[in-house]
Amino acid sequence: MKKLSIIAALALTACVETPDAPEGKQLYMDNCASCHGFDAKGTGEMADVLIKMPADLTTLKARYKGEFPTDYVMSTIDGLKRKPHFSGAMPEFGAGDMGDTVIVEKDGIGTPVPAELLALTEYLESVQE
Numbered sequence: 001m002k003k004l005s006i007i008a009a010l011a012l013t014a015c016v017e018t019p020d021a022p023e024g025k026q027l028y029m030d031n032c033a034s035c036h037g038f039d040a041k042g043t044g045e046m047a048d049v050l051i052k053m054p055a056d057l058t059t060l061k062a063r064y065k066g067e068f069p070t071d072y073v074m075s076t077i078d079g080l081k082r083k084p085h086f087s088g089a090m091p092e093f094g095a096g097d098m099g100d101t102v103i104v105e106k107d108g109i110g111t112p113v114p115a116e117l118l119a120l121t122e123y124l125e126s127v128q129e
């Protein structure tokens with residue numbers, strides 16, 4: 001009898017601990033680190049073979065006058081708003097499935113954003129110097 005309730009308790013904690021939200025760091029390591037580097041400094045193993053160096057993603061905030069350029073980062077990852085001269089090396093991740101849509105509210109306006117795109121952007125914001 002006692003053994004059973006321990007198993008039940010374990011099953012319950014296992015359920016509670018299962019993460020639902022996509023993990024930004026993991027997504028970054030899986031999809032971006034090969035070019036941008038594990039430290040996001042732009043020196044991944046692919047950097048040697050690319051004509052245009054992957055950007056240092058830890059200096060975005062500094063380069064954008066101290067404010068992390070959330071919209072720019074999201075649209076760059078997504079592939080929506082890239083300038084014509086932007087390197088063709090970086091995949092347009094918006095073409096794939098970036099997870100369920102969540103609503104992000106900014107200045108009272110709600111914008112639907114795929115959950116993985118949001119997680120990646122938040123991860124990058126967390127690694128700014």
Ligand code: HEC
Binds near residue numbers: 028035046089090091
């Ligand atoms: C195949 C290599 C490659 C992969 C994979 C890649 N990138 Fe890039 N990325 C680049 C290159 C090259 C540039 C610079 C492009 C340019 O300026 O023309 C860049 C630029 C960027 C920029 C713009 C930075 C700036 O300073 O303007 C962001 C943001 C970015 N990448 C995020 C990501 C994220 C997040 C991922 C993973 C989801 C990713 N990249 C995956 C090669 C890659």
